[in-house]
Amino acid sequence: MSAEPARFISPPSLLDHVRPQALALPESGIVEVMNYGRERPGMIPLWAGEGDLPTPSFISEAATRSLAAGETFYTWQRGIPELRAAIARYMARLYGIPDDPERFFVTGSGMQAIQIALAATLSAGDEIIVPSPAWPNAAAAAEVVGAQTVFVPFAYDSARGFALDLDRLEDAVSPRTRVIFINSPANPTGFVASHETLRGVLDIARRHGLWIVADEIYGRFYYEGGENGLAPSFHDVMEPEDRVLFVQTFSKNWAMTGWRMGWIEAHPVLGDVLENLIQYSTSGVAAFMQRAGVAALDRGESFVAHQIERARRGRDIVADALLPTNRVRLVKPPGALYLFFGVEGERDMRSLALRLIDEANVGLAPGTAFGPGGEDFIRLCFARGEVQLAEVADRLVRWLNR
Amino acid sequence: MSAEPARFISPPSLLDHVRPQALALPESGIVEVMNYGRERPGMIPLWAGEGDLPTPSFISEAATRSLAAGETFYTWQRGIPELRAAIARYMARLYGIPDDPERFFVTGSGMQAIQIALAATLSAGDEIIVPSPAWPNAAAAAEVVGAQTVFVPFAYDSARGFALDLDRLEDAVSPRTRVIFINSPANPTGFVASHETLRGVLDIARRHGLWIVADEIYGRFYYEGGENGLAPSFHDVMEPEDRVLFVQTFSKNWAMTGWRMGWIEAHPVLGDVLENLIQYSTSGVAAFMQRAGVAALDRGESFVAHQIERARRGRDIVADALLPTNRVRLVKPPGALYLFFGVEGERDMRSLALRLIDEANVGLAPGTAFGPGGEDFIRLCFARGEVQLAEVADRLVRWLNR
Secondary structure: OOOOOOOOOOOOOHHHHOOHHHHOOOOOOOHHHHHHHOOOOOOEEOOOOOOOOOOOHHHHHHHHHHHHOOOOOOOOOOOOHHHHHHHHHHHHHHHOOOOOHHHEEEEOOHHHHHHHHHHHHOOOOOEEEEEEOOOOHHHHHHHHOOOEEEEEEOEEEOOOEEEOOHHHHHHOOOOOEEEEEEEOOOOOOOOOOOHHHHHHHHHHHHHHOOEEEEEOOOOOOEOOOOOOOOOOOHHHHOOOOOOEEEEEEOOOOOOOHHHOOEEEEOOHHHHHHHHHHHHOOOOOOOHHHHHHHHHHHHHOHHHHHHHHHHHHHHHHHHHHHHHHHOOEEOOOOOEOOEEEEEEOOOOOHHHHHHHHHHHHOEEOEEHHHHOOOOOOOEEEEOOOOHHHHHHHHHHHHHHHOO | OOOOOOOOOOOOOHHHHOOHHHHOOOOOOOHHHHHHHOOOOOOEEOOOOOOOOOOOHHHHHHHHHHHHOOOOOOOOOOOOHHHHHHHHHHHHHHHOOOOOHHHEEEEOOHHHHHHHHHHHHOOOOOEEEEEEOOOOHHHHHHHHOOOEEEEEEOEEEOOOEEEOOHHHHHHOOOOOEEEEEEEOOOOOOOOOOOHHHHHHHHHHHHHHOOEEEEEOOOOOOEOOOOOOOOOOOHHHHOOOOOOEEEEEEOOOOOOOHHHOOEEEEOOHHHHHHHHHHHHOOOOOOOHHHHHHHHHHHHHOHHHHHHHHHHHHHHHHHHHHHHHHHOOEEOOOOOEOOEEEEEEOOOOOHHHHHHHHHHHHOEEOEEHHHHOOOOOOOEEEEOOOOHHHHHHHHHHHHHHHOO
16 A cells, blocks of 8 residues: 555465465365364264265175276276266156267266366356355356356245245346356255246246256155156256256265266267366276266166155154244255254354254254355255154254253 | 348357357367277277276275275365375375375376366466477366467477477466476476476576476386486475476376376465365265275385386387387387387378278377377387287388388
């Protein structure tokens, strides 16, 4: 502020030379709470989006066999043909779409599927619209490429929970908008878009020439489903030429969070673009890991059914215990793996999360970690067994009634 | 060009809406040749930067044990502490640097190490300097973030091979330059920077406030080494506060190309930045894979020594057969895993590579795949056993003398 030249400038630090967008990346808001609570004896951690079951052995053993057979060389950037075929079969079976392996591109995690989908569609200075609160990593991945995230808050109704307001969504479109990111069923809100809402989003995308990045990774964790149990999907409403990129993961359905394996589904005409983006980021996924993916898809149905049923029971155990206390703002979520709720009299969710570790020995994630609209909520992951969730429910009810 | 409104415009295709930088990414120039030759009976493929040995079983079995023990959950974004400690021990042993795990960040391949190093340092519109010919993926990763690559051709001397001209390097620095990418020992040229050259590069980087991304993945494949056998390294000439990011891989030393595992070495002050970039790309590497990395580093020395000796023999077998024909332009490379040579009378290396498949049943990579300066050369990877390489030498010599 003074015209006097500064005489004692310290040499520029390494951090001064880091790219500004990289320096500005948010740290995960959950990490502080995890670090605070990680070592508490008896603490039950429900802060991460992860169940407590290890990967089933029929899946792990497929990787082990492949390793023992020496499948340790470079492989196809898009994924081994056997896995792309298995994904195509699986998706055709689930969604009634054509069985076409050329639509599928194996990635090193669902996160990388998002990163590559955004690298294919967003340039520096572009905008992406994200309904919020939301899992923060999609917006952060957009920031890495220098794009801006425009958050559109979900509407909230204490009877019906979270809803997507299509007018608000369309109002957020600007000349710089390139992508609408739709996660349904949603983390952390449990929001599930109806077919009507999906059609509305698609209409907006068509009108404005936008991409939709569809994150339907919780598509099978839907508790109001009919016969096939699936949440409504863009597969049900789109035309083949619509600009929809699906991102998927093996993490939740098959208890493979630690594997870092997922896929992108896209029109085959995008094949070369996506392959190049894979090539220039991680150059593909280990073939022996992909063999495990084939086992999961081809032989995992009874395990997935078990996971879904367990999650539904988990949701009911905790929600049915919390609701009668009348001290929570909670609507039973129709989908995904989370209760996202407010607590009467509590405004500071970060400090509430820290206190619940001390006072209830339960680890939850503050809603502040999920962006605008999350401030009044806290997230509990119910992908656990009933005994543990009954204990969690007891601890929380005792704390609420203290 | 006409004022007349176009009446028969076809609807914009999906590709029209892809981000221009993503659409413009180069396809690997090796793929065409591989696709042409892949199925030939008896063809010996030396086009990839990969040996023919599978990962040793003591490494694979560490992953298998971890999988069987259920290590299939989310883990540390920066890498499991055991692997970061093992890398630190290994690097301290090799380079005499302090044993500090905080300097190391596990990545999903050496390629991802490069991608993240560039995402930390390059914005859209920035420039990166790459001596050329070079492995094309670093430049391509820079293009993904919207940066431009400025290639600086190596000097070539038919007696001494490839050399880096520091004046030319400094002349390439512009106000937009942020990074100098130095690969030594180099793919495809076999160039190895002397300590004097490394000091010169460091001086240029210091003078202009630039980052160095140091790709020393072939640092142990050095055939003119003294006691420790290592190629000169930036470790030997830098100060702790210099802006050097090292990228590394498990691929070559431990025959783990298919694993997609590597690391970044950086000043610990960059820890949060690098962790965030990992989080928002693949969110880390499977813990069970990392256990294999620990085994490789802690128990892999005799295997690595065998690999290096095998490569040296491989280099000699082929080079000592080709040189006496007087039909090749070849200097025995002091490092890395490649012969990069010209053939008398041959100008079109793409067509030469295709003809060598038909006429010599040997698969090589055209130098055109490696950017400016590579046009007159063809690449042969000698990371194979002697019997096969002797056969390759025979076939090539017969073809040259045909």
